[in-house]
Amino acid sequence: MSKYHPLSEAEAIEIARSIVEVFPTGEELVSREIGDGNLNLVFHITQPATGRSLIVKQALPYVKIIGDSWPLSLDRARIEGEALIKQGELAPGLVPVVYRSDADMALTIMEDLSDHVIMRKGLIEGGVYPDFAEHLAEFLSRTLFFTSDLGMNQQDKKVQLGRFINPDLCKITEDFVLNFPYFDAESNNIEPHLRDAAESVWHDEELLLEAAKLREKFLTQAQALLHGDLHTGSIFVTPASTKVIDPEFAYYGPIGFDIGATVANLLLNFAGQEHWSPDEAGRRDRRAYLIHTITELWTRFERKFRALWDEHGVDKRLSVRGYQDDYMKRLLQDTIGFAGAKALRRIYGLAQVADIATIPDRDARERAQRLALDIARNLIVSNRSATSIEDLVRIAETAAGY
Ligand code: SR1
Structure with a gap:
């Protein structure tokens, strides 16, 4: 027993x-x-x-x-x-x-990391974390590269994959992130003022198609050992230190899912600035900081991942001309697509985020929700045509009216 x-x-x-x-x-x-x-x-x-x-x-x-x-x-x-x-x-x-x-x-x-703060809380309170992008890029590039077929023995990887079969936790993501937000599921938690926006998602054929493709990728693409739930509530920070916690959703999945999760949560905070910044100038500054963090995160991740590939790639096929560039382009596109999906589920799904859900004023909350939804939708529908992190930046800034 x-x-x-x-x-x-x-x-x-x-x-x-x-x-x-x-x-x-x-x-x-x-x-x-x-x-x-x-x-x-x-x-x-x-x-x-x-x-x-x-x-x-x-x-x-x-x-x-x-x-x-x-x-x-x-x-x-x-x-x-x-x-x-x-x-x-x-x-x-x-x-x-x-x-x-x-x-x-x-x-x-x-x-015990109580000398750190959960990043979501820190961001809501206006914290600035100058080393975060470097630290997280280091975490992501090394944990993802060295658990993938690029950076480890490919037979050992298959054995490792077996140790990280995580069906129940994957099902939470497959349902609550990649399925329930796209129809009138019972568990959705839709505020009355947002009903029309949710309904427009359920009828948006272009969005539904891209979301279905992202879900297929999550279900089938065993690229590397993911953290699996890398939102800003899974990261402890101080201005000089970053600690990633709670990898209970870990499984072998698409690399872009982990990067996209963090990016999504930075964008949800970006949307939440409708309330958390006191005035228009402050809002712009804060959003510029968040966009800078996203850009630095991707740029540093890409640089580090490419360097690991060049130095530690396990396979002769990895040096085929154009392969690395093509792989990195696909990682960027997956990052953008999953960022959209991870943001969208937090707006009217079961588990929402304090960056938006705790905004006390209904009008400000609605503005933040609609802004987040606009960004999320555009990231999802455009993910496969993205060629640079600037494409994501443009989507966020345009949605915010900049
Ligand atoms: C039932 S949804 C619960 C959520 O909390 C976890 O942190 C994951 O993000 C999951 O999707």
Whole structure:
């Protein structure tokens, strides 16, 4: 019989106490459940006498925001632990330290990053993260290149792929990101003032076709080991540090999905500036910063990925003239397409984002929602004709009236 059960705070404390590298002494430990995500329990364990702390994360066997009618495999905790360890090897310093994982109890015990802020919150509060694009480009280029057929032994990759079969979490994405927003699904959460905009999506043949092609890519293209849910709520930042967390959606999928996820969330914040910036000048400045971050992220990613290809490419076929350029063009197009899809689902789908959903004034919120939708639609329909990150910039700026 499985020993799994959701932990009480007292049990989380007992487990934390066994991590002697963090708590070598026996003073009192205090626990607080801080999980505000959709799927897990998260215990923040502190030792007031020493100021030491760690995080105990436990997967729940269902989707927290829906309830036990949507069961979820606990194997995702094993996947998360293994993905974090792999990412830590490939991109040192850019993920939290894992002290222990326990597949039976669906636990990952890891470094406490409370000296950082969740990037979504930081951006909403007007934070500036000058090293973020460089750090995330490093994380993405190294974790994606070295887990792909370009950067690792291709037979070993097939074996690795088997360790990251993640059907339940992929289904969440296949449904909530790439299916439900495109029809009148029960789980959509459409504010009355936005109903007409959602309906226009459901009748937009051009959009529906491109979205279906993106979904097919997500279902079939096992390019590299993805983080799988790389929105700004999965990234901790300070002005000088970036840590990517929560890779429980990790699976072998299309590289552009990970880059697109981050870009989408920067664009959702861009749209949210309808409220978060106090005046038109501030709004322009803030949006310029977000666009600069997106451009730098892509440019640095591309430069690093090409350098890894040139230096560590495992295969003679990789030097065929024009192949790298063609591959990078397709990555850009996928990034743009998935950025659109990842943004669109957050506007009237089940799980929305604070950048827009918490805007208190209805009119400002509606302006942000319509702006985000305009950007998302145009990214999706134009993804396969994009040739440069400037194409994305133009779409966002035009939608904002710049
Ligand atoms: C039921 S949708 C839950 C969402 O939360 C996670 O962070 C993923 O983004 C997922 O799509």
